[in-house]
Amino acid sequence: MDLTRFRTGVGIVLASALVTGCGFFGGEDAEPVETRPASEILDDIQEERRPNRSQSSFFDFFRNRGDAGQIGAVNKYIWNASLETLDFLPVQSVDPFTGVITTGFGTPPGGGRAYRATILVNDPALDARSLNVALMTRNGPASAATVRAVEDAILTRARQLRQQDSRF
Template sequence: MNKLRFGTRMGLAIALVTLAGCGAFRREDGQPVETRPASEIQDELIYGDRPRPQSTFFDLFRPRPDAGQVGAINKYIWNASLQVLDFLPVQSVDPFTGVISTGYGTPPGGGRAYRATIYVSDPALDARSLNLALQTRSGPVSPDTLRSVEDAILTRARQLRQQDSRF
């Protein structure tokens, strides 16, 4: 009977010591210790103190940025805008802010001159990413005309994206 009590007490004592030791690796405020991202640790192990090269074999396994972006805009909407409105002379282009300004031009087979300002505001291939201001010499165009030009640009952007995904 004494051996059974002694064994039980020793087992309980070992369990308590083990549990008490688990709290030794916490910070004093009870928060877990923060570690660096795995990519930084991996780079340090591979390169040491040397600077990381521009491109390595390990870049194949890292996440890549979206190929549909030029700066912070969608390249498909950008290129589609230039292609659909190619009859308008381009006056200024800024791919980093997403603004294209054109001068007056007449579409093939049309008699009225138009001018456009295109603003691509988002990297998503979405109708909300395209803002188009279209006007004639006598003032703004009708909403139906504006909507049909926007639809043509977005349709062409989707076609360009489909062509790009085939490669």
């Protein structure tokens, strides 16, 4: 019985010495791990995901390109028509990549009621489904007829801009 206790004690001592000694050899000279900044890593990832990473050539001039009527994922004609049609409203924020235009309160020329608008252009197509307009008055939401009239005015102006652009 004493021999088994001795063996168990020696085994525990050796095991604990081995575990505590693991960091003893060479632990002082270890250098900290250096990582690159997140912005560099994101730039590398975006560069890898870019579809045409190769250098351009002379023949790229003759290839078909994407629609020139797009800014990011929105239609540039609807975008510009929205800004032109609602130019009487002070613009608070604009994001052409998500397609959101937010304005403050303003009164239309010849009108007495103040409106605030939020416009969402969510599709690159020149289509009525690409435009969402939300109008607010100081007393609450504007009537559906007013919203429809503003949407029609924006889409009409977008078609006019498209026709002017196609003449060149």
